[in-house]
Structure formats: C-alpha cells, structure tokens
Amino acid sequence: MKVKYLYQQIFSHIGVLLAAFIVLSLLFTQYIENLVYTEKTDELINYGENILFELERGEKRPEQVITQYANVLFGRDIQFSVFDEQINLLNPIRWRGPALVLTESEWKRLQSGKTIVSKVDLKRFEKEVSFVVVPYIVRGNFVGGILLTAPIEGTEEMITQINHYLFYAALIALGVSLLLSWLLSEVHVNRIKKIQAATSMVSSGNYHVNVPSSDFDEIGELAKDFNHMVDKINTSMEEIESLENRRRQFMADVSHEMRTPLTTISGVIEGLKNDMIPEEEREKGINLVSKETKRLIRLVNENLDYEKIRSNQVKLMKEEIELEELLEIIKEQLYLQAKEKGNEIFLDVEKGAMVVADYDRILQILINITKNSIQFTTNGTITLRGKMNGHDSVIEIEDTGIGINREEIEKIWRRFYKADLSRRTNPYGEFGLGLSIVKRLVEMHNGEITVKSEKNQGTKFTIRIPILE
Incomplete structure (x- = not known):
C-alpha cells in the first residue's frame, strides 16, 4: 500500500506529540492528585498535633479543647475523635466523631508512636475519606491519640476539573500541532518534489537542470550533491560529444590519409603487374611504393607509440x-x-x-x-x-x-x-x-x-x- 510522504510526516509528528502529551498528562494528573491528597493529610496531621499540644499544656479542660477545635474543624467538614489507650472515645457527646476502626497492624504502629496516614479510604467509614491517626505519647508512653477524617469529594471534583482542562488543552495542542505539521511537511515535500522533478528531467535526457540548495539540512545537501552530479554529467556529456566528434574526424582522416597511399601503391603494383609502366619508369614507381609504404608504417607506429606512452608502458x-x-x-x-x-x-x-x-x-x-x-x-x-x-x-x-x-x-x-x-x-x-x-x-x-x-x-x-x- 502506497502512503504519501506528506501523510507519513504528519502521522509521525502527531503520533509523537500525542504520545508525549498523554504521558505528560498522566504524570501531571498523578502528581496533582498526590499533591492534593498529601496537602490534605498534612493539614489533618497538623490539626491533630495542635489538639494534642493543647491537651498536653493542660491550661484548659479536655472538653473545652475538643469543643474549641470542633467548632473550627466541623465547619471545614473535618471530623475527629480523641481516644485513650483503651480505645475509649473522649469526645463530648455533643461532638462525637467517627468511630475508631483500625487494623491490628495499624494499632501496633500507633502504639509505637508512628502516625497512620491513609490518603483514600473507601471502606471503613460511611463515606470516602482521607484520614490520619496521630499518637499521643507522654513521657514515652502511649496514652491515646486523635483520629481525623476529611471527605474526598471536593478533592476528586478538583482533580476532575483539572483533567477537563488537560483534555481541552490536548485538543487545542493537537489542532495547532496538526496545522504546523502540515505546513512543515508541505515545505519538505515540496523540496523533495523539486529534486524528484529534476531527476525525472535528467532521466529523460535533460542535463541542464538545477535545484535550490543550501547547507541548512540534509535535503539542502542532497540538492547540492544533485547539482554537482548534473554538472559532472554535463561535463561528461560534453567530453563524450567531443570524443565522438574527434572519433568521426579521426575516421575521416584515417580514410583520407590511408586511401591516397594505398591507391598509389595499388595503382603502381597493377601497372608493374600488367607491364603498363615503361622500363625507365619502373624504378621511379618502386620508389614511390616504398615511400608510400613507409608513410603507412609511420602512421601505424605513431598510433601504437601513443597508446604505449599513454598507458605508461614506456x-x-x-x-x-x-x-x-x-x-x-x-x-x-x-x-x-x-x-x-x-x-x-x-x-x-x-x-x-x-x-x-x-x-x-x-x-x-x-x-x-x-x-x-x-x-x-x-x-x-x-x-x-x-x-x-x-x-x-x-x-x-x-x-x-x-x-x-x-x-x-x-x-x-x-x-x-x-x-x-x-x-x-x-x-x-x-x-x-x-x-x-x-x-x-x-x-x-x-x-x-x-x-x-x-x-x-x-x-x-x-x-x-x-x-x-
């Protein structure tokens, strides 16, 4: 199946751009998603540490601290629960938060003083949330912790919006790249077509052609080499024509130069053979034959001598x-x-x-x-x-x-x-x-x-x- 070079260029350009854009979009989306969830969990950890700090200071009763932060966090759609080492919730009844649901491995990590982070949780709570559990350590002893959760609906909406913008940007970029690819491909194809047309002219016998050349790229260098080739062909054709003319002239000269002495020799020999030359003229005729024979020998020897010298045999x-x-x-x-x-x-x-x-x-x-x-x-x-x-x-x-x-x-x-x-x-x-x-x-x-x-x-x-x- 024949596919035009123009289309090959366009498909290759668009294919490369499309592949690159898809990869970059996926990486960008993943990066934004991680960035948003990380910021959300960092925010929850920061709130949890602040609550623990207030509880540790003891300037206020635990109920007051919980109530104070509950007014702030519940307004931001963030739920939290404070619990002791026995997994008993310490929240006031009014501000009861989410139930503590941890696996055995997570509970062991928490008891060892490590913060538990889950960017997306789809099963343990009533809705999809991001949650963190911050341990409360006093003098090296685990005495409880805080569980904070934040819904991920808003985060997903933001990521979806970003994906929409990326999709629109991809469409616009695809259109622009298609136009640019078409224009650039047309330029290159036209340059190649000029060389193709010139090649067709040369193949048909017209050696007086020339294509624009440059040192900008390989096509320009190809055009320069093509022009050089045509110049060489022109020179060769001129030499061939000159050699052909000289060959014709040489054949004419040979015919002329050799015909005269051969005619003379033939005539004298026939005259001697048929006794048509008087006795007193015979010596003169023989001398004439000898002279013309030597002349022919000299012609042949000169040609042979030239060929030996030309081929470096001397x-x-x-x-x-x-x-x-x-x-x-x-x-x-x-x-x-x-x-x-x-x-x-x-x-x-x-x-x-x-x-x-x-x-x-x-x-x-x-x-x-x-x-x-x-x-x-x-x-x-x-x-x-x-x-x-x-x-x-x-x-x-x-x-x-x-x-x-x-x-x-x-x-x-x-x-x-x-x-x-x-x-x-x-x-x-x-x-x-x-x-x-x-x-x-x-x-x-x-x-x-x-x-x-x-x-x-x-x-x-x-x-x-x-x-x-």
Missing part, C-alpha cells in the same frame, strides 16, 4: 646529455628537410648546458617539434636554443613560420587535433598525434612544455626539464 632510462651535442644531432638529421623548404637551422646553446633525460625519447620530442616547425615554415629560420635556468634545463625551438591562432594553442595537444585543415598532407605527425606524444613524454620526464605563437608571426616551443629528481 620506461625511461635517464642519463646526463649535453644539450649542444643533442641539438647538433637534430640539426644534422633534419638539415635536408629544412633545405627543401628553403629554411635554415641555427643553434644557440649555452656552454656546458646539460639535460637529464632518456636519450631516445628526448630525441623523439625534439625531432617531432622541429619537423613541425620545418613543415610550417617556408624560406625562414628555425632556431634551437639550450640553456640552464636554476635547477631546470630549458630547450627552445622557435620558427618564423605561419604560426597558430591564439584560441587554438591549447587544442594542439589533443589527440587527432589539427589546427589547420590544410595540414592534412603533413607527412610528420599526420593525425595530430605528434604533439600529444610530445606532451606526454615531457610529463614523463617531470617537465613541462609551453608554446607561444601568433598567426604569421612564428611559433616558439619551450621545454623545461628538472635536473634533480
């Missing part, structure tokens, strides 16, 4: 390397490529500058960046710099090429990203993997790489690698 063997020697090797390896583009490579290396790195991987980093600089520079210069700066080795590769737009600089590190669609024919790092590999390798050396560039103003890559671990 171990670095670090050693001290002279920057001057390292940059000289780069210049020698890429001299011909630079010359084909009309570029010159210059070195500017600080004497004695060193770098602590894996030899093969630092070469890979520098060759990749320098090839990019050569590729996008025509009739310009590429400058390789090396120096020490505090505890870091600093390597700079600066060109005078076409540069990169500022808004695209941070994107060049992404896998498959291309800052310029015209670069699709780039034979070095064809799928935008080159700089992704470079950045990851630099990070594996606990270093950092930054780039500064402006469109048509050239580009400068700066690599910082710490000397000390």
Whole structure:
C-alpha cells in the first residue's frame, strides 16, 4: 500500500506529540492528585498535633479543647475523635466523631508512636475519606491519640476539573500541532518534489537542470550533491560529444590519409603487374611504393607509440646529455628537410648546458617539434636554443613560420587535433598525434612544455626539464 510522504510526516509528528502529551498528562494528573491528597493529610496531621499540644499544656479542660477545635474543624467538614489507650472515645457527646476502626497492624504502629496516614479510604467509614491517626505519647508512653477524617469529594471534583482542562488543552495542542505539521511537511515535500522533478528531467535526457540548495539540512545537501552530479554529467556529456566528434574526424582522416597511399601503391603494383609502366619508369614507381609504404608504417607506429606512452608502458632510462651535442644531432638529421623548404637551422646553446633525460625519447620530442616547425615554415629560420635556468634545463625551438591562432594553442595537444585543415598532407605527425606524444613524454620526464605563437608571426616551443629528481 502506497502512503504519501506528506501523510507519513504528519502521522509521525502527531503520533509523537500525542504520545508525549498523554504521558505528560498522566504524570501531571498523578502528581496533582498526590499533591492534593498529601496537602490534605498534612493539614489533618497538623490539626491533630495542635489538639494534642493543647491537651498536653493542660491550661484548659479536655472538653473545652475538643469543643474549641470542633467548632473550627466541623465547619471545614473535618471530623475527629480523641481516644485513650483503651480505645475509649473522649469526645463530648455533643461532638462525637467517627468511630475508631483500625487494623491490628495499624494499632501496633500507633502504639509505637508512628502516625497512620491513609490518603483514600473507601471502606471503613460511611463515606470516602482521607484520614490520619496521630499518637499521643507522654513521657514515652502511649496514652491515646486523635483520629481525623476529611471527605474526598471536593478533592476528586478538583482533580476532575483539572483533567477537563488537560483534555481541552490536548485538543487545542493537537489542532495547532496538526496545522504546523502540515505546513512543515508541505515545505519538505515540496523540496523533495523539486529534486524528484529534476531527476525525472535528467532521466529523460535533460542535463541542464538545477535545484535550490543550501547547507541548512540534509535535503539542502542532497540538492547540492544533485547539482554537482548534473554538472559532472554535463561535463561528461560534453567530453563524450567531443570524443565522438574527434572519433568521426579521426575516421575521416584515417580514410583520407590511408586511401591516397594505398591507391598509389595499388595503382603502381597493377601497372608493374600488367607491364603498363615503361622500363625507365619502373624504378621511379618502386620508389614511390616504398615511400608510400613507409608513410603507412609511420602512421601505424605513431598510433601504437601513443597508446604505449599513454598507458605508461614506456620506461625511461635517464642519463646526463649535453644539450649542444643533442641539438647538433637534430640539426644534422633534419638539415635536408629544412633545405627543401628553403629554411635554415641555427643553434644557440649555452656552454656546458646539460639535460637529464632518456636519450631516445628526448630525441623523439625534439625531432617531432622541429619537423613541425620545418613543415610550417617556408624560406625562414628555425632556431634551437639550450640553456640552464636554476635547477631546470630549458630547450627552445622557435620558427618564423605561419604560426597558430591564439584560441587554438591549447587544442594542439589533443589527440587527432589539427589546427589547420590544410595540414592534412603533413607527412610528420599526420593525425595530430605528434604533439600529444610530445606532451606526454615531457610529463614523463617531470617537465613541462609551453608554446607561444601568433598567426604569421612564428611559433616558439619551450621545454623545461628538472635536473634533480
């Protein structure tokens, strides 16, 4: 059976309040009842002691003392009897009080000097009364006592009246608590309904929702966590969309990049197979097939290399390397490529500058960046710099090429990203993997790489690698 949360809240509030009020009412009634009966018996004991005191003083005859107090007590509807040790009543005939009716145990207690108190007695007298028996002790000897009784009708009426007031107070409190409980429950339920509605929107695919949050209570914290979750989902969805777009772009790039060399290879092989290529052109065709095959191998290897580096399957063997020697090797390896583009490579290396790195991987980093600089520079210069700066080795590769737009600089590190669609024919790092590999390798050396560039103003890559671990 489904019970709304609103009703659960109201029932729980009312149930707790009602239980608490019933318990408090019972305790209060019992307390008042005990208090009233105790005051009544204390009053009777006080009268009895006063009568005994007057009798003990002996200034008046016993009949006079009894008559004096009888005028007062009978007016308050209090009856009393004075008796001796033989249980003989000493009251004057005119003021004869209630008969003495005590049990054997009560009589023994009385003889031992103890006062007998009964807050409510329903059997021994003609009507329901409270009674006390005060012993009269003279020089340690029991010589009699006084029995005083007072009816309990007035006391019961007062207690009944109190119970009526408590009942009315309970009804009023129940009504007020019901109203307050309803209002508070409505507030909480509405807050929960907002989160429920937002959750339904998220489940239907709308991730641009937000609910009011606070640090006031757990519902507010739940709303805050919900908003945080939605923000995370939005970020994840954006990343998924970006990855999906990049995947599509990657597939398009792969198809484009691999289709051209494969078509060329297929065409040359068919030509050789069917003797459609003249003898003097065969060597040129074979060289073209070899070049395109190497290009395909490089594409595959670059992807495999990136996956190894990304999954930390590459171990670095670090050693001290002279920057001057390292940059000289780069210049020698890429001299011909630079010359084909009309570029010159210059070195500017600080004497004695060193770098602590894996030899093969630092070469890979520098060759990749320098090839990019050569590729996008025509009739310009590429400058390789090396120096020490505090505890870091600093390597700079600066060109005078076409540069990169500022808004695209941070994107060049992404896998498959291309800052310029015209670069699709780039034979070095064809799928935008080159700089992704470079950045990851630099990070594996606990270093950092930054780039500064402006469109048509050239580009400068700066690599910082710490000397000390």
